Amino acid sequence: MHMKGAVFNGPGTPLQIAELSVSGPQPGEVMVRMTASGVCHSDYHVVLGEWAAQTPLVLGHEGAGIVVEVGDGVTDVNVGDSVALSWTPSCRRCLYCVSGRPQLCTSAVQNAYRNVLPDGTTRLSRGGDPVYSYLSVGSFAEYAVVPESGAIKIADDVSPAIAALVGCAVTTGVGAAMNTVPVAPGSTVAVIGAGGVGLSAIMGARLQSPATIIAVDLSEEKLELARRAGATHTINARETDVVGAIKEISGGDGVEYAFEAIGRAGTIEQAYAALAPGGTAVVVGQVPSGVKISIDPMAMSGRELTLTGSNYGSSRPSVDFNRILGLHSSGALDLELLVGDRIPLADINEAFTAMGSGATGRTVIEF
Ligand code: APR
Ligand code: ZN
Numbered sequence: 001m002h003m004k005g006a007v008f009n010g011p012g013t014p015l016q017i018a019e020l021s022v023s024g025p026q027p028g029e030v031m032v033r034m035t036a037s038g039v040c041h042s043d044y045h046v047v048l049g050e051w052a053a054q055t056p057l058v059l060g061h062e063g064a065g066i067v068v069e070v071g072d073g074v075t076d077v078n079v080g081d082s083v084a085l086s087w088t089p090s091c092r093r094c095l096y097c098v099s100g101r102p103q104l105c106t107s108a109v110q111n112a113y114r115n116v117l118p119d120g121t122t123r124l125s126r127g128g129d130p131v132y133s134y135l136s137v138g139s140f141a142e143y144a145v146v147p148e149s150g151a152i153k154i155a156d157d158v159s160p161a162i163a164a165l166v167g168c169a170v171t172t173g174v175g176a177a178m179n180t181v182p183v184a185p186g187s188t189v190a191v192i193g194a195g196g197v198g199l200s201a202i203m204g205a206r207l208q209s210p211a212t213i214i215a216v217d218l219s220e221e222k223l224e225l226a227r228r229a230g231a232t233h234t235i236n237a238r239e240t241d242v243v244g245a246i247k248e249i250s251g252g253d254g255v256e257y258a259f260e261a262i263g264r265a266g267t268i269e270q271a272y273a274a275l276a277p278g279g280t281a282v283v284v285g286q287v288p289s290g291v292k293i294s295i296d297p298m299a300m301s302g303r304e305l306t307l308t309g310s311n312y313g314s315s316r317p318s319v320d321f322n323r324i325l326g327l328h329s330s331g332a333l334d335l336e337l338l339v340g341d342r343i344p345l346a347d348i349n350e351a352f353t354a355m356g357s358g359a360t361g362r363t364v365i366e367f
Helices: 039-045 106-114 160-166 167-178 196-206 220-229 242-249 265-273 297-302 318-330 345-357
Strands: 002-008 016-022 030-039 064-071 082-085 124-126 129-133 143-147 151-154 187-190 212-217 233-236 255-260 277-281 308-311 339-344 362-366
Touching: 002 345, 016 082, 016 345, 030 160, 030 196, 039 345, 064 143, 064 160, 082 160, 082 220, 129 143, 151 318, 160 167, 160 318, 160 339, 160 362, 167 196, 167 255, 167 318, 187 196, 187 265, 196 212, 196 220, 196 255, 212 220, 212 242, 220 233, 233 242, 242 265, 255 265, 265 277, 339 345
Parallel strands: 187 212, 187 255, 212 233, 255 277, 277 308, 339 362
Antiparallel strands: 002 016, 016 124, 030 064, 030 143, 030 362, 064 082, 082 151, 124 129
């Protein structure tokens, strides 16, 4: 079968809309017709050359669609089901999977980072040569073949844009504040970076009724979205000393929880420096390869600070996607506010330009 997909050929070159061949699902795999895909900063890291990836590669890992074909042995989904895609298609057998931490499944992470399916191959090709699928998803294309555990059945009435965002930004951000480090009621929280992931962390934190949620960004438009998402205070990092302002707002000591949702050394260090004694900083953003941070171990022991990481919101996609969608349909989460421009696949390169400027909400490709 043939389809259109946006192919990354190497850093510094725009994605190219190309005609690709896609072969049917092998045992345990599912073919999905994409209905929507969000454009996430983790795609942009690859475009910028901040993370190495083999090419040619169909980017996109925040996708939703309809199952059009299932391979032998697939039982979780049927043809016609609506699904949101997970970029940690867990093996369901390893220590991490059986202990309820599928986001740490080592084989899923290895396959996803090599942009291949569990058997080490890809179902996509161009002129007979393999084309890889980013994070075992590859949602910037009309079709994707994914492992069964990467296709999570959702209700048919969920809008494609919302379903797509639940596939990455929402689950990553909401989960960081609900699963990785559950925010305590009445506490103080800072979220540095108010993109799709940071806004989701604000919403996830708010569900647990902290007293204060301080949002930090460089863009006034993002800070306005942050207030709508539940931030009680905002700081424009272009104009203000971020750590000083967080301490001032939180009564002098700092915050009990600080979430970094950008992926930069300097802002991770800010999150840590903004903690009150006993506080916890959570690294949600993902840095360019090789970036190191500098922290003061004396403060860590003397003030009992915790620095921790969160992958995919420490979530279990097979249950958490639908829990989050339930919170959206009940009105507890307003995921629509995350959606910025809706564009056709052909405009993908402009979406990256907009992301670089930081001025818009999350761009969603609709197929
Ligand atoms: N200080 C404050 N805010 C900043 C700074 C800074 N120094 N630099 C960037 N920002 C803001 C941007 O203005 C933007 O609103 O951080 C936000 C990042 O949002 P997106 O680019 O939309 O990124 P997102 O998709 O939310 O991902 C954030 O999480 O999963 C990872 O790889 C992903 O590292 C990325 C991070
Ligand atoms: Zn993502």
